[in-house]
Amino acid sequence: MSASDLILDAGAPATRARVRVPATSANLGCGFDSLGMALTLYNEFLFEAAPQLSFEGCEARFANDHHLAYTTWRRTLRSLADESRGSAALCDPAKVHLSCASQVPLSGGLGSSSTCIVAGIVAAYAMAGVALAREELLERATRAEGHPDNVAPASLGGLTCSFIAPEGQVVSLENPVDKRWRFVALSPAYEVRTSEARRVLPPSVPLEDAVWCLGRCQGTIRALETGDGALLRAACTDRLHEPYRKTLIPDYEPLKELALRLGAAAFWISGSGSTMIAACLDEQTAADLCEAVRQLSPTVAAHILMADNQGVILCER
Numbered sequence: 001m002s003a004s005d006l007i008l009d010a011g012a013p014a015t016r017a018r019v020r021v022p023a024t025s026a027n028l029g030c031g032f033d034s035l036g037m038a039l040t041l042y043n044e045f046l047f048e049a050a051p052q053l054s055f056e057g058c059e060a061r062f063a064n065d066h067h068l069a070y071t072t073w074r075r076t077l078r079s080l081a082d083e084s085r086g087s088a089a090l091c092d093p094a095k096v097h098l099s100c101a102s103q104v105p106l107s108g109g110l111g112s113s114s115t116c117i118v119a120g121i122v123a124a125y126a127m128a129g130v131a132l133a134r135e136e137l138l139e140r141a142t143r144a145e146g147h148p149d150n151v152a153p154a155s156l157g158g159l160t161c162s163f164i165a166p167e168g169q170v171v172s173l174e175n176p177v178d179k180r181w182r183f184v185a186l187s188p189a190y191e192v193r194t195s196e197a198r199r200v201l202p203p204s205v206p207l208e209d210a211v212w213c214l215g216r217c218q219g220t221i222r223a224l225e226t227g228d229g230a231l232l233r234a235a236c237t238d239r240l241h242e243p244y245r246k247t248l249i250p251d252y253e254p255l256k257e258l259a260l261r262l263g264a265a266a267f268w269i270s271g272s273g274s275t276m277i278a279a280c281l282d283e284q285t286a287a288d289l290c291e292a293v294r295q296l297s298p299t300v301a302a303h304i305l306m307a308d309n310q311g312v313i314l315c316e317r
């Protein structure tokens, strides 16, 4: 195994671990359930041995033993102990303080659940002192999330194209994103749950719609890699999920019309929504769009982001 295959080196067992995980935009239009990209918006989680179980920095509804980062951390520690790997002696799952600093909106579409899952796994390995290989992180995180398109870029950074091989192995191909791209994330105040957004999809799609997306996927990857706005405009449109899901997002049509009129190269529903992304090739277009969105839809939060080409990092242990 080469050093680049490792997310984390083995070390001494530790009583604390602080992990930072980027937000992610899945699908990128035509790459339903396979493309994803990490963005410069972060959730940070500090796990620390404490006299009792306690939570800080998260909404009251999550401050309990069902918190997704906590349950993932606890399950991962148990599984490492079952496999007799590392030492969990310093971290009693019932006695931990979880402190969260969250930038990723909870309205959905920017991979907030993946930040919890990836952080819980990395923190458990760090505290047990076990080395973590990228394949192992991808497989554990995909099993927990159900699909790899958010957890892969959250783990590895950049733009990833992922699929699950017949033997169950998660394959994820990384592509760096051109630094000129600015991604304007538009997050309405209302939430769209992934489960609800999957329910509105048809069980099968016409062959021509599947074909529509195949070539466009490669075009979208190339355009994001090279900063080719005309190619992104031509390639980045979808027929597999957006036509069905836009009905769940009342702001979709007016914001798409506005973004394309002001010069964005492409506009997509981020993940399963409700967040939407406008891809712009320069800072000024992105700033103009934010200002126009403030006028048109003041309840929609607008963030100008870049691609994160790094993925999860262990900040301290």
Ligand SMILES: Nc1ncnc2c1ncn2[C@@H]1O[C@H](COP(=O)(O)OP(=O)(O)OP(=O)(O)O)[C@@H](O)[C@H]1O
Pocket (backbone or CB within 6 Å): 024, 026, 043, 058, 062, 067, 068, 069, 102, 105, 106, 107, 108, 109, 110, 111, 112, 113, 114, 116, 150, 192, 193, 194, 195, 270, 271, 272, 273
């Ligand atoms: N910061 C957080 N703290 C605790 N739980 C969280 C947090 N973020 C997400 N979750 C859990 O994940 C659920 C949201 O997952 P969901 O997949 O619907 O949204 P998402 O990951 O933001 O969207 P998408 O996968 O479309 O990008 C929440 O209901 C909660 O259970």
Ligand SMILES: N[C@@H](CCO)C(=O)O
Pocket (backbone or CB within 6 Å): 026, 027, 032, 033, 034, 147, 149, 150, 194, 197, 198, 241, 271, 272
């Ligand atoms: N690919 C997933 C991402 C959301 O988690 C979907 O669109 O349902």
